[in-house]
Amino acid sequence: MNVQDRQGLALGFAGVAIFALTLPMTRLAVGTPAAPLMSGWFIAFGRAAIAGLLSIAFLLATRAARPRRADWAPLALTAAGVVFGFPLFSSLALRYVEAVHASVIIGALPLATALVGALLHRQRPSVGFWLCGSAGSALVILYALLKSGNGVALHFADLLLLAAVACAAVGYGYGARLSQRMRAEHVICWALVLSLPLTAPLALWTAPRAAVPASAWFAFGYVALFSMWIGFFAWYRGLALGGTVRVSQVQLVQPFLSMLFAVPLLGERLDALTLFFALAVLATVFAGKKMPVHAAPRRPHVSLEQA
Template identity: 65%
Template structure:
């Protein structure tokens, strides 16, 4: 899933060609991330027909992307992190390397990808909420109203799909959203000191001492379908690595406010991809919930968020 920049200012000096390239890269990044949930489901299978262990999918994809990151950092001569950057890198890793992949992978074993796409549709708004709390900003009442409305919608949708009750998988999905949001915020704080590409690479590299042994421990011991390995290859190369490069480069070229708007397409694309890839069904009620969630996210992103109050000097 793409990160949500905490910056609220566009880049006024963006040229027309850079804006176009940035938008195209942003769309490419969103398309890559939109395939993440269906491909994770394809890799792990369902509870009735399991394939790769969700833990192996989560840790193994981080290992593949981490090894590629080692090569990238060496080839570009990237500097080593220093001081407080290590702490922020560790916090980012906890969210986007461990929390989101593992919790979402476990969840889609028990709910379909269309269901997961709707619930995770509040991710941009959740990221904005965590950013406001961490940065001690002062969001407007409209912002908080949108945040509560988004939460109510996804809980209502999950209860409807669960025939009146929430499933454990819904708790996993909401936990995954919180983890990813926290990881995106800490990663965004690092992007002021190093390029976003270097941030995600260092996050993956410092995770290798943990992800590598866990991936080996959870590796498959029985044959799985080739389609499961195809799903694993996708989330390793695109969801965990190349997608971040396209997304962050698009934001840099085209401006955050312009390019980030295409993010509202992601849940719709995830649902559409799940139909041919997984044979899932997209019903009208689910589509209505998805539209409502994305409308709330779109409105929430346009609500004013004030800067922290300055402390009075004695």
């Protein structure tokens, strides 16, 4: 592993550590069915609107060049995944499931990100890599089924979390590709600014009408400043340096970190079953890191004379 790969993994881990607090902080902001606080709609749109306003200032301060015409479509897909999809689906789900539970479900994200990255960047992970990723994802699904209480059916909140995983993977994949030719910080900033015409009015429309405790506002501030903005500076840079397929596997430690944060912050209980599945999923990252990831072979160039 060269220096660039190590830097990519280090930045990727920094981003994951920031993102690991997202689920506990979101749960703290939305409350429970018995004691609801902010709506999941406001959490999703409000955090994006605040980060979008900060992004305008950052882009002006750094004299960022406008994206090229070809970059607007990938930026829109990035925004659809990480500005709208993941925040909205995860915020709605966390009203009904604990952050510890949601943390394990989000463990499916590395494989989804690797799949999107492999398609977009024409990389060919080895069979061993996919076996490790598939094993981690299978553990996540099994855990959700065991905790659902329905035997063979997922809770609707688990379905929302899986939808959030799919959205994040698309946003990560396209954002990482843009980070190859744009500054990583500018990728998320332009995605947020592009979304502002929707996120700002929706945030005002869904804003709390009743008083909510200061702890909920603190949690909302975290997901707006760190989860929606600063964390992506490190994450997209790490994906660009180390490769989407390999660095995405660092996300396998995110569920465990989220649990460690959720227990003291929310008073949630970490039972033996959850701990077992979290550790089992975590174990797959170390195996996956050692599996080779190859670039797809280039097509041979055929000149007009040869044709």
